[in-house]
Amino acid sequence: MFGVAGFFALRHGFRGARSQSAERQILHACLFGAITALFANGMVESNWSFFGSLWLFWALVALWLSASADGSNPEPFAQPSRLAAILALGFTPIIVALWTANLEWKRLQAALIVNAPVTATSRQDVVALAQSAQIDGELWNLAAQVDRDNGLTYARNAVSVLPSTRNLRLLAREQLNSVGVEPALQSLERARALDPANLDTLGLILDTQEGAGMDEEARQTAENMVAMADAAPNRLRALPELVPTEHAKAYVVLARAATDPARQYELYTQALAIYREYAEKTVPYLKSLAGGDEDAVIAGESLRRAREKRDDAAKIEEERRTMAERNQFTMGSGSETSIFGAFDLD
Structure with missing residues (x-):
């Protein structure tokens, strides 16, 4: 069209x-x-x-x-036709806008329920909102998150209505828990086809392949993640304070697969550099907006997630130190602040 x-x-x-x-x-x-x-x-x-x-x-x-139009003096339509056209042009946007506003209101209601402590009643309320809207993929996504027993069914509904990368990742997680690795990877490949540079999708593919023992496929995915991390969608961010860290895992996978100690050390260091940038830019930004609330979600990040990333980074640093000692590899002057200390969270 x-x-x-x-x-x-x-x-x-x-x-x-x-x-x-x-x-x-x-x-x-x-x-x-x-x-x-x-x-x-x-x-x-x-x-x-x-x-x-x-x-x-x-x-x-x-x-x-x-x-x-070429005509200089077009012949006017009959008055009833003109009136019908004006009414159609005027009322169609209003009707569609009201219908869209109704969907947005249901999404807001569902989001408020999900962000509060979930009970059996609130779970039924979210599912009822999704069933009443039918054609809203976001509502089916929320329904799948709160109703774990029917998560796979609702995730499929979300993808059938709105096959976005987010819904496809949700479907892949449900398939991984209920069906198996192969269907989950197929859903993730659909998500990657929609957005090849999406680090969330690539990271989930990497985790799935590692969990299934697909070492060679995981290495190829890690190389792809490292390349895609420099792509424009991941370098040009609306909020430069929010530093993505998904591709740090890719450097760790490549480091474990490398045979040269110098190359291993370089890859571990690159992974830690991502977390250091996150600690320097994202953590102060979260602290300034969260007001001490550990669970306040800001653009997908929170102080609680920052603590989890700090622990992950500390494990990578320890893994690098162990590798260097095992290979009698010199780790530099030792003046660099530990990654745990770089996260000013306490």
């Missing part, structure tokens, strides 16, 4: 533009710029899932094509 619209817009949008008045040329340029900016924003930010962005895009395309 986008291809067809782009073809006709480019074919007819600039027709006779040079012979038109300056005002018409400015109008064409403004419409073209608005459509281009909206299209680029929708592709980068995934805003096509929002009704308002998509409706505005098609409205601008229609306006541009209408402004490019």
Whole structure:
């Protein structure tokens, strides 16, 4: 649909533009710029899932094509037709907006229930909200999180409605617990096809392969994670204070597979460097916003998760020290602060 619209817009949008008045040329340029900016924003930010962005895009395309019409004195439609068109254009966005607002309200209700202590009654409330919406993947995702007995069914519903990387990872976790490794990896491969640079997806693939004893596949995934960590989606972040740490595990996997002590030490050091950057940037940011609440979630991070990452980093540092001592490898001047001390959490 986008291809067809782009073809006709480019074919007819600039027709006779040079012979038109300056005002018409400015109008064409403004419409073209608005459509281009909206299209680029929708592709980068995934805003096509929002009704308002998509409706505005098609409205601008229609306006541009209408402004490019050749006729100078078009014959007007009959008044009933004009009235029907005006009513349709006016009420359709309102109806869809109300329907979307209803879904958003149900999502908010479900999120509030999930973030509170979950009881049998609240669990049923979340499932009821998902069943009433039917076509909302986010609600099915929340239902799968609170109702562990039917988690696999609800995760499948979430993917069937909204096959996002987040829902596919949820389905993979449920399949790993209930069905087996192979179906889980198939779901994760679907998620990787949607977003090859997604470190959360790659990290879950790596953990699944390691748990299944697929050492060679895990090494290849680790190499892919290291390469994707430098990709634009992971380097250009809306909040630079939030440092991703998923690819640190990839360096550890590669270090364990390496045979050269110098190479092993380098890979361990690169993994620890990621945690040091996290400790320098993310931990102070979380402390300034969390107000001492260990469980306050800020863009997927929390002080409790920071403590868990500190413990993981300390284990990696100890593993590096053991490897160096075993191979009689010099670890430098020793002036570097321990990774545990780098996390200012106490």
